[in-house]
Amino acid sequence: MNTPPHTATAPQTTATAESVFSVRDLWKVFGPKAERVPADQELRGLDPAELRERTGCTAAVRDVSFDVRKGEVFVVMGLSGSGKSTLVRCLTRLIEPTSGTVSIDGEDVLSMDTGRLRELRRHRAAMVFQHFGLLPHRTVLDNVAYGLEIQGVGRGERRERAAEFVTQVGLDGMEDRRPSQLSGGQQQRVGLARALAVDPEVLLFDEPFSALDPLIRRDMQEEVVRLHQDEGRTMVFITHDLSEALKLGDRIALMRDGRIVQLGTPEEIVGAPADDYVRDFVRDVPREQVLTVRSAMRPALGDEREAGPALAPSATVHEAIEAVARTGENARVVEGGRCLGVVDHAGLLGVVAGVPAAADKAVA
Ligand SMILES: Nc1ncnc2c1ncn2[C@@H]1O[C@H](COP(=O)(O)OP(=O)(O)OP(=O)(O)O)[C@@H](O)[C@H]1O
Numbered sequence: 001m002n003t004p005p006h007t008a009t010a011p012q013t014t015a016t017a018e019s020v021f022s023v024r025d026l027w028k029v030f031g032p033k034a035e036r037v038p039a040d041q042e043l044r045g046l047d048p049a050e051l052r053e054r055t056g057c058t059a060a061v062r063d064v065s066f067d068v069r070k071g072e073v074f075v076v077m078g079l080s081g082s083g084k085s086t087l088v089r090c091l092t093r094l095i096e097p098t099s100g101t102v103s104i105d106g107e108d109v110l111s112m113d114t115g116r117l118r119e120l121r122r123h124r125a126a127m128v129f130q131h132f133g134l135l136p137h138r139t140v141l142d143n144v145a146y147g148l149e150i151q152g153v154g155r156g157e158r159r160e161r162a163a164e165f166v167t168q169v170g171l172d173g174m175e176d177r178r179p180s181q182l183s184g185g186q187q188q189r190v191g192l193a194r195a196l197a198v199d200p201e202v203l204l205f206d207e208p209f210s211a212l213d214p215l216i217r218r219d220m221q222e223e224v225v226r227l228h229q230d231e232g233r234t235m236v237f238i239t240h241d242l243s244e245a246l247k248l249g250d251r252i253a254l255m256r257d258g259r260i261v262q263l264g265t266p267e268e269i270v271g272a273p274a275d276d277y278v279r280d281f282v283r284d285v286p287r288e289q290v291l292t293v294r295s296a297m298r299p300a301l302g303d304e305r306e307a308g309p310a311l312a313p314s315a316t317v318h319e320a321i322e323a324v325a326r327t328g329e330n331a332r333v334v335e336g337g338r339c340l341g342v343v344d345h346a347g348l349l350g351v352v353a354g355v356p357a358a359a360d361k362a363v364a
């Protein structure tokens with residue numbers, strides 16, 4: 001099983017055996033003589049408007065490096081035009097990168113020949129699109145079986161396997177409908193089942209739920225959480241919706257103008273924004289729902305180690321506020337029977353107010 005989300009304190013972006021995708025110094029430049037942009041120190045440094053003026057080029061992805069670890073949900077977030085789709089399409093060369101390296105399980109993607117690349121897209125990395133991408137004249141079952149058909153799986157077996165995934169995404173009884181006879185949410189479930197049916201090592205989602213209404217969207221998000229927690233699926237998930245990113249992501253890469261301006265856990269992004277852009281992005285997030293008691297606790301003094309309600313280090317500040325309010329006592333943060341610290345009113349208020357020093361002052 002995976003480590004639970006929102007508690008990761010693991011080291012950042014070093015390529016390890018655990019990485020599925022490993023991306024280094026990646027550039028994608030659109031426009032005339034695109035290759036010269038990453039190769040030229042001066043052009044590399046220009047802002048988007050200057051670059052366009054000087055060269056007629058758009059740098060959609062600029063000097064990006066990261067790893068997608070096995071079993072994690074890696075969210076790519078950013079405003080429209082920040083380069084999210086381009087970045088994710090570069091992973092399987094649906095868009096050809098201009099420079100840099102991409103590897104999957106240690107294998108260089110950029111040197112793959114057509115056959116190997118086809119294998120990558122059919123078996124190893126399946127994409128789920130915003131507009132579903134279903135075949136309109138085919139039934140639900142045949143849409144789900146489509147990826148298997150391309151793989152050359154025989155008709156009987158692929159229909160049998162497709163039926164399993166139709167059930168898994170909750171579309172039992174709809175096997176014979178056409179996409180036009182389904183709601184948006186149901187169509188996206190078909191898209192998801194189709195991707196799952198090929199049993200890919202990694203699922204790539206490009207804003208899959210943005211066309212769905214809020215309730216259906218929540219159902220689909222829960223489906224993703226389930227795939228993550230129960231099946232340990234590795235997923236790269238694009239969204240421009242911050243609450244979706246915080247809910248689903250083990251780690252979030254926040255993009256701006258083609259660059260990753262911060263890569264971290266939801267707690268790191270909300271608790272320690274890298275710059276004013278990120279700070280502005282997360283300004284309205286209810287901090288107490290994202291930050292854990294680790295960011296609110298102080299050392300335990302004397303018999304505080306023995307008294308008060310106990311919380312896990314992964315408990316949110318929101319949960320701690322509840323516990324403290326309910327019992328009228330300070331809460332202990334306990335891991336493996338050991339008391340790591342105490343959260344009190346001052347520490348909790350400090351986190352909610354975004355005043356980081358409050359917890360320290362309380363000790364002094
Ligand atoms: N084929 C292309 N030719 C030229 N410019 C392109 C091309 N595709 C994308 N771009 C530009 O690259 C930048 C990044 O586009 P991209 O589609 O990756 O953004 P995005 O973050 O996915 O946006 P959205 O949230 O709107 O989907 C944009 O400025 C876009 O105009």
Ligand SMILES: [Mg+2]
Pocket residue numbers: 084085086
């Ligand atoms: Mg996009």
